[in-house]
Amino acid sequence: MTQDAPEFGKGCHLHLIDGSAFIFRAYHALPPLTRKSDGLPVGAVAGFCNMLWKYVTDERGSDAPTHAAVIFDHSAKTFRNEIYDLYKANRPEPPEDLRPQFPLTREATRAFNISCIEVEGYEADDIIATLACQARDAGGAVTIISSDKDLMQLVGDGVDMLDPIKAKLIGPDEVREKFGVGPERVVDVQALAGDSVDNVPGAPGIGIKTASQLINDFGDLETLLERAEEIKQPKRRQTLIDHAEQIRISKRLVQLDCETPLDFTLQSLEVRDPDADALLGFLTEMEFRTLTARVAEKLGAEAPVVTSSPPSEAPAAPERPAIDSTGYDCVRDRDALDRWIAQIREAGHVAIDTETTGLDEMQADLVGISLSVHAGHACYIPIGHVAGSDDLFGAAALVDGQLPMDEVLKALRPVLEDAAILKIGQNVKYDWKILARHGIRMAPIADTMLMSYALNAGTHNHGMDELAERYLGHRCIPIKELIGSGKSQIGFAQVAIDKATPYAAEDAEVTLRLWQHFAPMLPSEKVTTVYETLERPMVPVLADMEMAGIRVDGEHLKRMSNAFAQKMAQLEDEIHQLAGEKFNVGSPKQLGEILFEKMGLEGGKQGKTGAYSTSADVLEDLAVEHDLPARVLDWRQTAKLKSTYTDALPTYVHPETGRVHTSYSIAGAQTGRLASTDPNLQNIPVRSEEGRRIREAFVAAPGHRLVSLDYSQIELRILAHVAEIPALKQAFKDGIDIHAMTASQMFGVPVEGMDPMIRRQAKAINFGVIYGISGYGLSRNLRIPRAEAQDFINTYFERFPEIRDYMDKTVADAKEAGFVTTLFGRRINTPGINQSGPAAGGARRAAINAPIQGAAADIIRRAMIRMPEAIRDLPARMLLQVHDELVFEVEDAAVDDLIAVARGVMENAAAPAVQLSVPLDVDAGSGANWAEAH
DNA sequence: GCCCTCACG
DNA sequence: GACGTACGTGAGGGCT
Known part of the structure; x- marks a missing residue:
């Protein structure tokens, strides 16, 4: 898109909008609005959109910008913290109801079709400074839309500022009015005066007035510090001598950096008309009715209507062409890769899927990456395919026609880490970890699995194949067709690239389409807040925990295993003797026959499969009278501990980290666990x-x-x-024993000196309530008659x-x-x-x-x-x-x-x-x- | 691949 | 009046 754009230069006018300032101003100017359908806080987004809309529609005549961008702060930590670790340290955390709105303001910017820029480790101010310098050096004009005094140092030839609220232009005269010096000396004044908001120390007792006076007297800061002895006022003189170093640090803090690394050109910031569909879609999703109507009127478009049919009734409406896995791109050269990257930048989002040698993301190696930006199009970038090896000793030679992995990752990294480009995945934690092992922390991310979980927990599972069938009416290529199964299964790296391409690229396209399907449903189904605050942010947190792993002492486990083996052998002998024959103690079927047929014990209950139950509670009852079931219980516990824990855990120790790395499924349990x-x-x-x-x-x-x-x-x-x-709440407030309190209320006994049995029963009831209590369940748990259990429950409900x-x-x-x-x-x-x-x-x-x-x-x-x-x-x-x-x-x-x-x-x-x-x-x-x- | 059993909250 | 049940998970071993 940018190839045809004219080079940025003379006659061009760049507008740089201070996005973070917009957000905070919008947040504080408006009451805490929430979206009606689901309570998502959107006040700042609303104000932000109004400001952008006003900006876009302002009549400027010949002064209209040719290029524009909104610049945001990326994160709290910047290179300034390395100069001075307390920089901005006393700045409070953004309010809770503002945080989820940050990503939405980026989305809003993109919806307005304005370039959206942020760079990790740099403040918005530095990016603005860098772009302003570049534009000015290219001979263009720059207007910074902000009233931030920290940006005033940039004012000068070809660069001015516009206070968006007061609609007031800020030039050198206005800067002089504020700082008492010209723009080129602003940093000197700021270095002396400090800034309590940003925690820039400056010189104690010196404010802007004194600072500008000193700078005007001595010319500049360095001269002032060198000739501090000449200052007439004794106290002021001493302050400057004592704090010279602190002042120099302060200057480095306030001095904006014109060398921010940027991976785009000024041309790419060319002003584009808003896309009516995208903009109205976003505003409707946010439920900004007034603004939506206003925008629709101006753009001459119909405002879309948010539908709210439940997901279970949502048909797999094939409004888009059916998925066709035969025409995908296989990216084998640099030009093709660059074209894809340009497409991603233009769209502002990409669906991504990684192919690897295995399912364990701590050990699997990257084999390829697939991408999709538009439905109907996807690509596969093979990078780690090797020749199918008949020869066991043959080194796994890379197949020809693949870009080097380093080059691919280096080219993709800016996109994957670009805060303005959304990376969409299905179970994206997997891909996040694979990329993290190559030093890439992917952000921001969206996850179709988590979207489905927020919408459909309890209805069905959220694997890609299932979602594709349900919501896209598409059956994915089974992985088995590529790698086989069982003994003859091969790794993905051994799959031929022409076979891997349709499979892998299809996954990316399916992910993209699922995103297109689910994303608009989150607001209409009122689960955006859940998705944004409870699901999506878990991905990097869990990925980091899983990659950290936990240290496990294999020797300790091995010693325990040996002890367990001995104990089991001994128990097995005793059990066989008691039974009068040898049998497999681990077989419930054989055990059931021994207990209930050969020994003729009572209490043999057959389940639907006709087998006797030999579960622990059955055996526990039998163990009161008989030795054999007691031994079996002991054996079973030991066998469980040995096989599931002491034997299995050491096999999970990672060869390089020496730690065990579990994997958490975010969308596995129905309840959010x-x-x-x-x-x-x-x-x-x-x-x-x-x-x-x-x-x-x-x-x-x-x-x-x-x-x-x-x-x-x-x-x-x-x-x-x-x-x-009330009774329960009060007990928790008073910090008293909750089960004892329950027992006391139910049975009218004092908490002091309570019979432990009574307390135990109350505890069982308390837990039972959480599970949806029944008389039967409680009677089994407490081993009491059903009628008695029912009485307890009745009493409980009365109390x-x-x-x-x-x-x-x-x-x-x-x-x-x-x-x-x-x-x-x-x-x-x-x-x-x-x-x-x-x-x-x-x-x-x-x-x-x-x-x-x-x-x-x-x-x-x-x-x-x-x-x-x-x-x-x-x-x-x-x-x-x-x-x-x-x-x-x-x-x-x-x-x-x-x-x-x-x-x-x-x-x-x-x-x-x-x-x-x-x-x-x-x-x-x-x-x-x-x-x-x- | 299903069933049973059992480890946890 | 009988039925069959505590809620939520994952893993290992037996057996078909």
């Missing part, structure tokens, strides 16, 4: 003494400790809040009637809407709620449990998302999440600091989105290993 796989580190034993020793094998690195923080009773607290149970109200209301809501929601808006669909028969009970209990379990999951997600920023100055890393627990690794000396900071984040994680009526309590511990820390 994470799930941990390969290995599952969320079910490491803790309940039995023998099992707990396995936790001793999870150790901190030398010089470090493991710290574990966990929420105390978080689900019961959420229940107390959502069901508004806490609000709980029954809550349960009834939740089920009624689910039946009405087809879903339940958590406190934070997470939606869990309940498709089975209107079933009849036995399945109805299960759906009913799941619906009761989901908002409670889900809200707890939301809260710890919020804590995790805030954690990296909160602990960034501590020598600590977040390693694991176990539903209500976070595990960190921290240098010895910083244990207490970490606990204080992390606890604060966790205890306040619900706020400000939700003001809980109960406190959240967090327990903490630390030690050389996980057993000690827990």
